[in-house]
Every structure is written in structure tokens, then in C-alpha cells.
């Protein structure tokens with residue numbers, strides 16, 4: 115099982131979502147940025163490293179948001195999401211094709227990776 119972390123970065127009432135690039139697994143799907151936990155890493159360490167690698171910003175990991183598992187054809191993943199706060203740096207796209215800051219209601223319009231759908235639903239219900 116792949117253990118993957120995802121960042122729920124909220125700023126001014128909007129959450130950051132990113133689109134997976136062409137040629138990647140799940141290309142074109144939207145996700146909460148993050149990646150696979152490496153040996154010896156805590157989920158929090160993984161998330162800070164991944165967000166720096168992928169978006170070139172520093173974050174603080176605040177609290178656990180939720181966990182989801184999904185059996186893709188490519189294998190089963192367990193996704194752990196954390197509320198995070200941007201600390202420093204300008205967002206730049208290093209592995210994704212797009213990023214958007216969206217409200218809970220707007221989340222419903224995006225085609226999320228299957229493992230992310232429960233998170234998108236939870237965020238949109240928190241806003242209602």
C-alpha cells in the first residue's frame with residue numbers, strides 16, 4: 115500500500131487545488147498537492163518536503179484533516195490529509211499543470227482523483 119500525504123492549504127477562505135500534469139499517473143485529475151511518504155519520514159515531514167519540491171513554498175502542518183483509501187488499477191493508496199498554512203515563498207508550478215484557489219462550493223466543479231473526493235465533499239459541506 116502506498117502511503118501518500120496531501121495538503122489542505124487554506125488562505126482567505128479558499129483552498130489550494132492542483133491539476134496533475136499530462137504523462138503522470140491520473141493525468142488531468144485535480145488533487146490536494148503532496149506525495150508519497152519516504153522511509154523514515156513522518157507524514158508532516160513528507161508534506162513539507164513535497165510542497166517545497168512541487169510548489170516551492172514553505173508550509174506549516176497544522177492538524178489532521180482526514181484519511182481516505184482507494185484501490186486504483188495502479189495499486190491501493192492511503193491518503194492522509196492535513197490542514198496546512200502557507201509560511202513563505204511564491205507559488206510556482208514544478209510538477210502540476212495548473213493551480214487554483216477555490217471556495218468550498220466551487221470544489222464541486224472539478225474532476226478530482228477518486229481518493230480525494232471525500233476530502234472535497236467534506237470541505238464543501240463545511241462551507242454550507
Ligand SMILES: Nc1nc2c([nH]c(=O)n2[C@H]2C[C@H](O)[C@@H](COP(=O)(O)OP(=O)(O)OP(=O)(O)O)O2)c(=O)[nH]1
Pocket residue numbers: 116118119120139140145146147148149150151164191193227228229230
Ligand atoms: N499527492 C497526491 N497524490 C494523490 C492524491 N490523490 C491521489 O489519488 N493521489 C495518488 C496519485 C499517485 O498515484 C499517488 C502518489 O502521488 P504523487 O504522484 O504526488 O507522488 P510523489 O509526489 O511522491 O511523486 P513521485 O516522486 O512518485 O513522482 O497518490 C492527492 O490528493 N495528492
Ligand SMILES: [Mg+2]
Pocket residue numbers: 147148149150164168
Ligand atoms: Mg505529488
